[in-house]
Amino acid sequence: MSASGGTKAIVAALSANLAIAVAKFVAFLFSGSSSMLAESVHSLADSGNQGLLLVGGKRAQRQATPQHPFGYGRERYIYAFLVSIVLFSVGGMFAIYEGYEKIKDPHEIEHWYWPVGVLVFAIIAEAFSFRTAIKESNPLRGKQSWSQFIRRAKAPELPVVLLEDLGALVGLVLALGGVGLALATGNGVWDGVGTLCIGVLLIVIAIVLAAETKSLLLGESAGVDEVRKIEAAMVDGDTVTRVIHMRTLHLGPEELLVAAKLAVRHDDTAAEVAAAINAAEARIREAVPIARAIYLEPDLYDEAAAKRGTNPGMTPAPDSSPH
Incomplete structure (x- = not known):
């Protein structure tokens, strides 16, 4: 896994959990x-999740094969999706079940200093893990807000660790509140209520993770900045006059496929066109190093056809119809 995959943040979270x-x-x-x-089951599930992320990062490094010619970069997305399933089932559903049972049959908390002491220790340890994840994410986040970073990040590990650590911290506060109210009132129902809140929290985080990872699994395009750099790199103003249409697709967090149809001059020779295409590929790789698979097709631009919308290479307008 590359440094951008957040290995340091994953190891810190795994050790803490x-x-x-x-x-x-x-x-x-x-x-x-x-x-x-x-909370103990939650932390155990989180530990398993960090293990899954490390396994996914390792398996994604395998070399391409004839059966998988574009490599295994998307394994990182698959394992991140498994994390959301584990968090939903093992963490969230178990907590809701346990909370329901405690509310139905409440009992007093014994040796109160054990849960309070452990929860304080856990909050400190999780805060350290969360701080590490934030430090690892900041260089990649740039000027984006945290919600934008989680939605747009192509490497799934850091958003997963960030959401898990945030959920863990909020869950610990809920657990401390439930235990505190149970001790203050002498009513064990509050302990069950705290447990139910933890379950709902984990399920919400799991759904957010599943939705974001599903988008990556379906295949996301390059970011806006990368698209602009690629388009600018393609056109040399001499042989390549414009980009007729282009498609990009992330094969993995650090692997980008670029396919485009380029307009060339009608009187250029085949040798000149071939040289221009090769030069365009080199400029793309220099501008966006993660562009690994590049397929460029020369064509003649038909302005009239483009205006009529009949040019098959024309990029379709955004769909404005309701979904």
């Missing part, structure tokens, strides 16, 4: 708090 999962489970054994049990 393993330690926290053990501590939470010990606290559950001593206190009987359902919030602690839900």
Whole structure:
């Protein structure tokens, strides 16, 4: 996995979650708090998720084969999608079930100092992991807002770790609130309510992750800046006069496919056109290094056909019809 894949953030999150999962489970054994049990399962699920991200990053590095000529870059998207499934089922649904059971049959929390102490420790550890993920994300985020970064990032690992860490911190606060209210009122129902809130939170995060990863699996185009750089690199103003139409597709976070039809002058020789196409490919790779697979087709631009919308190479207008 490349540095942009956020390996450091994943390892930091994995280390924190393993330690926290053990501590939470010990606290559950001593206190009987359902919030602690839900949080321990949550941390265990997060640890498994970070393991999945590392496995996906490793498998994505395999060389292309005749059966998979564009390589295995999308494996990172597949494993990120598996993370959302684990978070939904193991984390969210279990917490909702456990919260329901605790509300139906509440019991007092014993040895209150165990869950409170572990939750404080977990908040500190998760905050460290979250800080690492933020530091790793900032160079890639640039001027984008955090919501824009999560929606537009082509590498899935950092958005996944960011959302998991944010969910973990909010979940810990909810667990601490549930345990605190249960201790203050002597009513174990509050512990169950806190557990239910944790379950709902995890399911919401899992749905967001699934939606974003689904978009990557379907195939996203290059970003606006990359598209502009590619278009500018294609046209030399001499042999290549304009871009008739272009399509881009991410084969993986650091692998981009570019396919375009370029307008050339009608009186250029085949040798001149071939040289211009080769030069355009070189300029594209220099401008956008992740453009690995480039297919350029020379053609003659028909302005009348383009205006009528009958030019098959014309980029279609955005669909304004309701979906």
